[in-house]
Amino acid sequence: MDNKDRANDMGSKPFETTGPRHSTSDLEKAEVEVGTTVQLQRRLKSRHLQMIAIGGTIGTGLFIGSGGALANAGPAGALIAYIFVGTLVYSVMVALGEMATYIPISGAFTAYAARFVDPSLGFAMGWIYWFSWAITFALELTASGLIIQYWSPELNIGIFIGVFWAVITAINFLPVSFYGEVEFYFASIKVLTVIGFLIFGICIDAGAGQHGYLGFHTWGNPGAFAPHLIENNIPLAKFVGFWAVMIQAGFSYQGTELVGIAAGETANPRKTVPAAIKKTFYRILLFFVGAIFFIGLLVPYDNEDLLTGTTDAASSPFVIAAKLAGIPVLPSLINAVLLTVVLSAANSNVYSGSRILVGLANERCAPRILTRTTSGGVPYVAVAFTAAFGLLGFMNESSNGGTVFNWFVNITGVAGFISWTCIGISHIAFMRALKARGVSRDTLPYKAWGQPWFTWYGVGFNILIILTQGFTAFIPWNTSNFFVAYVSLILFAVLYLGHKIVFRTKFVKPIEADLDTGRKEVDEMFFEEHVPTTWYGKLGHWLLG
Structure with a gap:
């Protein structure tokens, strides 16, 4: 039998399985010895999956960092x-969706x-992506301290960095089902906050604030686009200002792809992952675009608080908008909500x-000890190692804390774009492997539209942004800024x-790509589905998945 015949034989029936089918509930009842290396447990539901992604995405980038985007590019930019x-994020999400539903594995x-591409690419991509999240953890802890300083500037943020680090680390040592519930309610607060701000923006723009009807006033004065760096053209x-905020925008969106990471701990991934991808992306896009739109209507890009260059809560465009509206209590209320947002x-x-x-570790790109889990399926060694890097947040206690904060944002933002590029490249190789084995894309549990062209679109522009995002270091030349811009690359x-x-x-x-490990195991599982029968149950299922 030649390679082509073997490929056709392997790929003709990708979902056909033999042997007993096991219920996930049965598998989870098996006794697990603490400290052994086991598979993560499938205890996350669709609502958990969506809220983990939303919780990881809506954070410092939107509530604090978006002010810098407005100052550099203007409301329209x-x-x-x-x-x-x-x-670009959507191109990544649908590409990841095809792979994560076909082979839903941990990591x-x-x-x-x-x-699908190269073991070295998987190694480099995995570590750079882990690095971005470890640094982001330190960034969010720093932001939590800065937010508290809004009420008492003399307080040492190091105290709160330490306290929040301990609490969050402890939560991540709990079983994933408990973590999923905690994150679900944390993220729900975020969603309600953004929705509340959108309603607030509509009311203030329509004339409910102390300045009366605003409309698109800020788009005319000071303007829709902000000039940046260049003076004589x-x-x-204005184009430079627009391009300069790409990394900030990417940093804000980073986390949307968490749906794919959690696929290995999701019950019935073939059904829940596609639904979560669609709902997560559309919600995040609505929240981000809606929030940026109303921020641009309520806060002029030349506002003094935006231009101070600080990274505390006072520079948050959400807080500034509340101040400008003349509502005394609202800034403190928004700041309190920001704290829960950042901790989530x-x-x-x-x-x-x-x-x-x-x-x-499962791919042998990291020490096997990182796969050790508790009886509840928590990879405690990996959690401890990742959490340890949150202690880098103490670097912000120095007098140059704001500079360190901006460094963290840029490093993690670029690392995010690199990871998105690698996801796209992996998806292109995945499609080639399917073709080589004679597997039709029509048989995939989730089939994305516009392929492969849409993935190529995402890969092309992601690479362009990665290579050009550091141009501000050349106008004028700044060695420190150049290092920050390209250290991730x-x-x-x-x-x-x-x-x-x-x-x-x-x-x-393509013919040798592993399309089976992780897929066949899921094929052999039986997932119990609970279909809601009441009207409120159906409504909740439609809203939360």
Whole structure:
């Protein structure tokens, strides 16, 4: 039998299985010895999946960092930038959706890169993505301290960084079902906050504030686009402002892909993952674009609080909008909500980082000890290792704390774009592997539209942004800014080339790509479905999945 015949034989019936089918509830009842290496348990539901992604995405980037985007690009420039990056995120989400529903495994897309493209790519991608979440954890802890300083500037943020670090780390040592519930309610507060702000924005813009009807006043004065860096060419300066916020927009969206990471702990991934991907993306896009739109209507881009360059809660456009509306209590209320928002994001950071490490260890790209779990299926070694990097937040106690904060934002933002690019490349290789084995994309549990062109669109623009995002370091030349802009790319290149040189890996041929490990196990499982019968049950299922 030649390669083509073997491929057709392997791929003709991708979902046909033999042997007994096991209920997930039966599998979870098995006794597990603490400290052993086991599979993560499938205890997350669709609503958990969506809220973990939303919780990991809606955080510092939207509530604090968006102020910098408005100051650099203006209301129209920031809005267009967020919409544009949103299309890139969608290309990543649908690509990840196809792979994560076909092969729902722990660690998800880092393993896909190793299986379908090159083991060295999986190694480099996994570690750079883990690095971005570990650094983001420190960033969110820093933000929590800065938010509390809004009420008492003399307080030492180090105290709160330590307290919140301990609480969040402890939560991540609890069983994943408990974590999912905590994150569900945390993220629900975020969703209600953004919805509340959108309603607030409509009311204030329509005339409920102390300044009366606003409309698109800020788009006319000071303007829809903000000139940035360049002085003698206004049109070019406005484009530069627009392009300068790409990394900030990417940092804000980072976390949407957490749906794919949690696929290995999701009950009935073939059904819940596609639904979660669709609902998560549309909600995040609505929240982000809606929030940026109303921020641009309520806060002029030349507002003094935006231009101070600080990274505390006072520079949050949400707080500034409440101040400008003349509502005395609202700024403190928004600040209190911001604290829960940031802590929720930090909670997701540790979860996602630890699961990435598990995926790397399963692919033999990290020490096997990282796969050790508790009896509740929690990878406690991976959680501890990831959480330890949150202590980098104490660096912000220095006088240059704001600079460190901005460094963290840029490093993690670029790392996010690198990961999105690798997801797209993995998806292209995945489609080639399916074709080589004679598997029709029509048989996939989730089939994305516009392929492969939409994935190529995402990969192309992600690479362009990665290579050009550091242009501000050249106007004028600034060595420190250049390092911050490209350190993630340099680290990725070192990881990739170092692994390739040491292990002499080869690119995976489409016909040899592993399309079976992780897929057959799910095929053999039986998932119990609970269909709501009451009207409120059906409504809740439609809203939350």
